[in-house]
Amino acid sequence: MSTIRSFLRSRWFSRILAGAVIAGVLSLGSVLEPWGTATGPGRLADDGKLHVIFFDVGQGDAALIRTPTGEDILVDGGPDTSVIQKLGAALPKDDRDIELLILTHPHADHLTGLLEILRRYQVRRLMMTGVVHTTDVHESFLKEVRNRDIDTETPRAGEVVSFGETRLEFFWPLEEWSGRRVSETGPGEGGGLNDTSIVFRLVYGQTEVLFMGDATSEVEEELVVSASSTLVSDLLKVGHHGSKYSTSRVFLAAVDPENALISSGKGNSYGHPAYRVIKLLRDAGVRILRTDTHGDILATSDGGKIDIQTENEVLASESGN
Numbered sequence: 583m584s585t586i587r588s589f590l591r592s593r594w595f596s597r598i599l600a601g602a603v604i605a606g607v608l609s610l611g612s613v614l615e616p617w618g619t620a621t622g623p624g625r626l627a628d629d630g631k632l633h634v635i636f637f638d639v640g641q642g643d644a645a646l647i648r649t650p651t652g653e654d655i656l657v658d659g660g661p662d663t664s665v666i667q668k669l670g671a672a673l674p675k676d677d678r679d680i681e682l683l684i685l686t687h688p689h690a691d692h693l694t695g696l697l698e699i700l701r702r703y704q705v706r707r708l709m710m711t712g713v714v715h716t717t718d719v720h721e722s723f724l725k726e727v728r729n730r731d732i733d734t735e736t737p738r739a740g741e742v743v744s745f746g747e748t749r750l751e752f753f754w755p756l757e758e759w760s761g762r763r764v765s766e767t768g769p770g771e772g773g774g775l776n777d778t779s780i781v782f783r784l785v786y787g788q789t790e791v792l793f794m795g796d797a798t799s800e801v802e803e804e805l806v807v808s809a810s811s812t813l814v815s816d817l818l819k820v821g822h823h824g825s826k827y828s829t830s831r832v833f834l835a836a837v838d839p840e841n842a843l844i845s846s847g848k849g850n851s852y853g854h855p856a857y858r859v860i861k862l863l864r865d866a867g868v869r870i871l872r873t874d875t876h877g878d879i880l881a882t883s884d885g886g887k888i889d890i891q892t893e894n895e896v897l898a899s900e901s902g903n
């Protein structure tokens with residue numbers, strides 16, 4: 583008994599206790615602030631900040647950028663129409679305009695939701711590569727774009743588009759893909775259409791978010807050469823749903839992100855995200871954000887730093903951190 587009592591009074595015990603308290607505070611600090619209510623994500627605040635929502639659309643990509651001056655930029659539309667409800671919940675009720683729509687590449691997991699977006703929203707401006715892809719959903723999308731007479735651009739590396747103080751810097755593609763075909767290397771594989779993805783960095787003040795589409799390490803390798811000094815970003819939207827074909831060590835070092843966001847579906851058949859990518863991010867001390875566990879993920883920038891809120895509270899260990 584007295585041994586226990588003297589242990590409790592000992593310096594060792596107080597050190598262990600202090601360690602446990604510090605560990606507790608640190609782990610509390612790593613729990614992300616939940617966003618919205620039990621009924622779903624909330625409407626975006628009109629607070630003069632930059633907002634980016636990475637929607638949980640299952641196995642695919644769809645993200646909304648809302649600039650401090652109220653312009654809406656939609657990047658891809660996910661594999662089904664779930665983006666419609668999510669967009670409606672996030673935007674002001676009477677907002678039916680999308681100032682810029684970016685289709686990174688025409689694979690169905692990025693494109694499908696956009697068909698309905700064209701029907702329900704006034705899309706003012708469209709950016710895509712124009713690469714040939716003869717699926718029904720892509721043909722229908724192009725037909726809808728033509729019918730609505732939407733301004734279409736094919737951005738290339740080096741272009742910059744500004745909305746007030748918000749800037750989009752385009753890094754990829756280097757070449758014109760419009761009207762060209764690419765050979766696919768097979769489902770779930772790297773390269774092919776994935777490597778035609780539009781890659782850009784969103785910059786507001788001192789904060790940056792790098793959107794990789796489904797670009798693989800072949801593109802990353804070129805970017806490290808062609809754009810190395812400008813790749814640095816606070817948040818990396820990891821290429822190709824966290825597949826093993828993207829996110830090389832060299833590329834990650836060049837981007838040096840604080841947060842890495844992986845958009846993939848729960849229990850998807852591709853095995854995304856790959857263990858190698860999770861381990862690489864974890865070993866580099868990067869916070870891992872996943873739509874398959876965190877749900878919708880909101881990044882808010884005041885120009886000085888980025889705050890993250892997520893739909894679901896997820897323990898760091900469950901997210902791969």
Ligand SMILES: [Zn+2]
Nearest residue numbers: 642689691796
């Ligand atoms: Zn994809």
